[in-house]
Amino acid sequence: MMLTTKPAIVVLMPSALTLARKIAAVIDGEMHGSRARVAGADVAFDDVKTHVQALFSQGRPIVAVMASGALIRMLAPLLNDKHSEPPVLCMSEDGTSVVPLLGGHHGANDLARSLADALHAHAAVTTAGDLRFGVALDAPPEGYKLANPEQAKAVMAELVAGASVTLNGHADWLTQSRLPFADDGRVTLTVTDQAHVPGPLELVYHPQTLVLGMGCERHASVEEAIALATKALDESGLARQSLAAIASIDEKADEIAIHAVAAHFGVPARFFTAERLEQEAERLQNPSDVVFAEVGCHGVAEGAALASVGADGALALPKIKSKGVTAAIGKAPHILNANTLGRARGKLFVVGIGPGSDGWRSPEVSAMVTASSDLVGYSLYLDLLGPLAAGKARHDFDLGKEEARVVHAMELAGEGKTVALVCSGDAGIYAMATLVFELFDKGGISDAAHRIDVQVSPGISALQGAAARIGAPLGHDFCTISLSDLLTPWEHIQRRVKAAGEGDFVIAFYNPVSMKRRTQLAYARDELLKYRPFDTPVILATNLGRPGELVRTVPLAKLNVDDVDMLTVVVVGSSESRTVTTGDGKTWVYTPRGYSGKADTAMQKEAQQ
Structure with missing residues (x-):
């Protein structure tokens, strides 16, 4: 599993170090340097071709300070699907030009422009749609999903050939572009949160304005939950691509069925306290005293949907239910950012960093540390992470404070944060992983900490x-x-x-x-x-x-x-x-x-x- 999209800045010569550091600062990148020539890189490598191919295969964005021809030849054997390629850019060593080679509509063009603006360079963007119309129709901005990306190539070809566009619905990013709009355009762009079957030369964009609120019995059936969620969308006529999140009460933060529904639709699961859900009691269409007696609010599915879409939103579908699951859909008048809704299920990475050197730290551990918002550990172990710890909230503990260290990490995760509990060597050999599970077993942590997601990653032991x-x-x-x-x-x-x-x-x-x-x-x-x-x-x-x-x-x-x-x-x-x-x-x-x-x-x- 790849937990990070932090760009890798690949540098081969010491003369490019200053530029590489500037690039890393602009795009929050990680510097990868040739072991033989470059000192002070975050990650050292021996063979550039092997390393670059590995980064590409992992889906890591790449900014390489090197000749574009050499980089193209390195990656050529791996090129087979433009829709899955990560951004790949080259920057000249003098810092004057930055060229997005691959993944233009997956972030490469935006990265190139960001670098060009910050470093006073030229962004050599060559994508036809970007140049002519100022928009990439196959890569809508955050908050929108293209329902039929397979049609984007044909639509762009028509536009480049001179066709005009009819717009159904509204989106600022489209109206503010240089697209040639007309009432009788040959090409149609539709923006809607309703399920919609595209016609010929039509692209359909679904704004993420919906939240599916769900409640369920403990250990509810995954199949039942997915079936009810699908039924809710079908009955309402709403597009599943317009879902921004699945929402529920925080007591369900560790409920497999809720997370299975979120994974099924490719959206995050978010959770609210009973107190927050009860604030929506007056807006519920199906309040329940039984539910209130059990969990402290009069409705979970409707309450979570309404809490997510805010005071200016409303229920698009009141509660429906099956044997052990309930579902309701809320609709907002604007794009929703799932990261601002309730809180996520907390995640605790228990990582072994080996003896501490970069070369003996696994890529999975590095990815977990990078993905974390908070780092907890003995001060020396956190120091050994070097640049990986930059920008993270550090929670340093003295040697001998093992239980306090682990409790603190678990409680932070219980608040919805992503936490790395850092151990030297292997986390499961005379280290903190055992104590995590002892606390699950014997108690000493809050209910919220009991519901966190835990992943243990091995390290090289002494x-x-x-x-x-x-x-x-x-x-x-x-x-x-x-x-x-x-x-x-x-x-x-x-x-x-x-x-x-x-x-x-x-x-x-x-x-x-x-x-x-x-x-x-x-x-x-x-x-x-x-x-x-x-x-x-x-x-x-x-x-x-x-x-x-x-x-x-x-x-x-x-x-x-x-x-x-x-x-x-x-x-x-x-x-x-x-x-x-x-x-x-x-x-x-x-x-x-x-x-x-x-x-x-x-x-x-x-x-x-």
């Missing part, structure tokens, strides 16, 4: 980072053990260390020491020496993926607690783990895939088959 830096010590069975007795009784930790020693697991020790806790790692060392050789390799990895990174290997018998700090992960090999030195003099650690020669035997058998 265990994985340490293993990758030193070779392949996790080639066979392994486990992780935290040596912190803050939440786990020490006797339980002792039992696990002993069991891991008896089982001959490779062991990654998290939280090996603290300022006050110095004896647990020494105990683990001494206990494991009962089960494995004195020269068993032990990996000490400190500041993984960050400045000051240090990875070294010592024999188990010589493991010194004073060589370990709070930023170190300790990986102890099994009895089969080995070291090998390559020709460049570097020593690696690996654990064979099989024990006592079994791997070699298995390979021999495979070769014989």
Whole structure:
């Protein structure tokens, strides 16, 4: 899933850095730079063709400071559908020209004009409709939907050939264009919120003036809800493309059926408090004392529809109902912005940023952070996000304030915000994801926080980072053990260390020491020496993926607690783990895939088959 449309500004040479930063500031972009040549980019890449093709495939808008011919050749193999292509622009390195190459009617032309105005450049817009008529008929402005985009090409061809236009309905963006209007125009443009079958050479635009209010029983049928919503539109004769949102009471913020209807029609779901819905009581056509007794307002479907369209709006369809669902339609006299209606279901992204470096942070995590309005986490972790944190509301917490941190993140999401709870390493390994679900299970959060949408995204753990830096010590069975007795009784930790020693697991020790806790790692060392050789390799990895990174290997018998700090992960090999030195003099650690020669035997058998 792609959560962001933040433009990627691709820069290949350091001489283009100043311009790239200006572009990023104008369009709120993210700077992507060649790792070999450009320092200080938000995202570094090794191969420009591979990177640009990946951005294009993800639907990311691209502004490349490079030769347009080179960019065209890179993207040529991917060009197959103009309706799904993201905006792609080239800008000359001297900043004088900006050329929208692809996605002209999907934002590229507007981006080009914005850049040209801000940077005193020339926008080389070549789209025929934009140049001649000052309007892109296949890309109406926000708040309008074109019902039949497949006819736009034929209509534009007629207009360019000299045909005139008849306008049915009204829209300022059309009347203020340079289109040749006439009462008997060969081309027809219709603006209506009614369902309408287009005629030949007719484009139909539906203004988003409608809101479908819905109520339902808990765990209502998705199929039933979609069927009733469809029936409401059919009975009213209104166009589904004119829907701006689906609205309901906030108690239904986590109701699957409501969100399924919103997804079916491709609009957001928005929610109101019972108090706000009750303010519409006098305008309801079907008030219910039963509903009031249950949820605190006299009508959910009609109330949500009316609250959405405002005091100057009205019901276009009073409440209809099925077994477990109700629906009503409100109509406003103006375009509605769904983002201003009620509030969205809050979203909590629980993300693992790995050790913190850009190269070890997944694209999904970066997309989630970018999509968030608020960031919650330990101050150091938020700092590690660098430019990704720019423009976000930060909620910094000290180390050790884990529960307060998570509660705060969940309550922010309960207010309808999109929140990233930022963890180092992997969010589900000794981190905050577990606490999120503990709070769902045991309580300690508000009802609104209980209804939020949660998504957990993995990160590279300290265990994985340490293993990758030193070779392949996790080639066979392994486990992780935290040596912190803050939440786990020490006797339980002792039992696990002993069991891991008896089982001959490779062991990654998290939280090996603290300022006050110095004896647990020494105990683990001494206990494991009962089960494995004195020269068993032990990996000490400190500041993984960050400045000051240090990875070294010592024999188990010589493991010194004073060589370990709070930023170190300790990986102890099994009895089969080995070291090998390559020709460049570097020593690696690996654990064979099989024990006592079994791997070699298995390979021999495979070769014989």
